[in-house]
Amino acid sequence: MPFKFHEPRRHRIPRARYRVRNWPDYDAGLVRRGDIRLWLSDDAIAGWRPSCRSTPGGQRRFSDVAIETTLMLGALCRFPLRQTEGFVRSLMVLMKVDLIVPDHTTLARRRRTVCVHEYRWPRKGPVDIVIDSTGLKFFGAGEWARKKHGETRRSWRKLHLSVDPDSNEIIAHELTNDDTSDPAMVGHLVANAGGNIRAVIADGAYDGEPVYQAIRAVRPARSPPRIIIPPSKPSIPAKGEAHGGSERERHAAEISRRGRIEWQRRHGYGKRSLVETAISRIKKINGGCLTSRTFGSQQNEVAIHIKIANRNMQVARPMTERVR
Structure with missing residues (x-):
């Protein structure tokens, strides 16, 4: 590769320097990434309870939105499932929301089959x-x-x-x-x-x-x-x-x-x-x-991590220009 071939002479080439053009907006977005209301929104609370199923079988206590939101909060803090359960339960108490939080065994079971919604940014061209x-x-x-x-x-x-x-x-x-x-x-x-x-x-x-x-x-x-x-x-x-x-x-x-x-x-x-x-x-x-042990759980775990990364970039994305 060229960079390896020219390595002995690379010290003579000045490193590229970049400047952030939207620093006020970018700084405010970085602060907003830590806002709990961004990750536990009103829409997530409204869709916490699942809709009643019309087919034979037991009724679920938690919707896919509830499982996905709980797992996302745990991934943000790098909590195991038990600590994730306690963390989200304390948030519900502090927010004075009357909702049941999934326990760690439910999270482990549903993590294998939950459908993680992947948000796509709107495109204006190729x-x-x-x-x-x-x-x-x-x-x-x-x-x-x-x-x-x-x-x-x-x-x-x-x-x-x-x-x-x-x-x-x-x-x-x-x-x-x-x-x-x-x-x-x-x-x-x-x-x-x-x-x-x-x-x-x-x-x-x-x-x-x-x-x-x-x-x-x-x-x-x-x-x-x-x-x-x-x-x-x-x-x-x-x-x-x-x-x-x-x-x-x-x-x-x-x-x-x-x-x-x-x-x-x-x-x-x-x-x-x-x-x-x-x-x-x-x-x-x-x-x-x-942290997951089965392949299906690992796929959903990665999907949640990618959704967090995309949302972080959507909230705060730097606009840079090269400084000569």
Whole structure:
């Protein structure tokens, strides 16, 4: 990669500096992120009790909104389920609201099946998406113990993300086991992104013709997105050598002709770093760990963390400009 190649001379290049243009609004939004009324709103209280079911069976005491709100408050404070129950119960007493709080066993049971509502920001036009993945630790023996003693339980989950670099919104995600490759999930992320996609940006780990085919298969042929993935070094032809004409081969020929840094600048590849910012926001919420033990609960736990991260960005988002 270029940044590794130029590392011995990088101290001569001044670091980029940025300034927040909307500091008063951004500062007020950061304060509002800690307002309990933002997370336990009047709408959540109004929808706390479930509607009566018309089919045979027992009636539920708590709606999906009540379970999701309680789990979200626990995730914000990084509380286990028992402490989450006590925390929300104390909030109901202080707010003088006559509502029953789900106990920790109900939270553990309903966390596997609750439907987490994912709010999508309204779009006014086509957007770029940046794709990447990260690992999340959960309970169980480590990798050394698993290989040493034949442990079948995995201790990592892999979170695949697609992020809008302009709004910092996480628009699609998939949680898989640690054996799933990154390119295998590209089609699912692009398909779940919805709307009109202008460009798909990813790092060199996604390089390969199957990734291009997966993206083309899930997007309409009348408006295909641009695919911006740097080809690997062995794929770069000699300068002036003819290429096959595919999009990947055109990228490789342009890198050979203009250089990798100029290719990144022309295609906006620098936006790829913003997905790392989104990953850091999620790991600040969960500490890079999952507390659930079953895969279904882990999927909903991650969905709640992503909903918190998106709401935080919706409340307070900095508008920056580069200072030269």
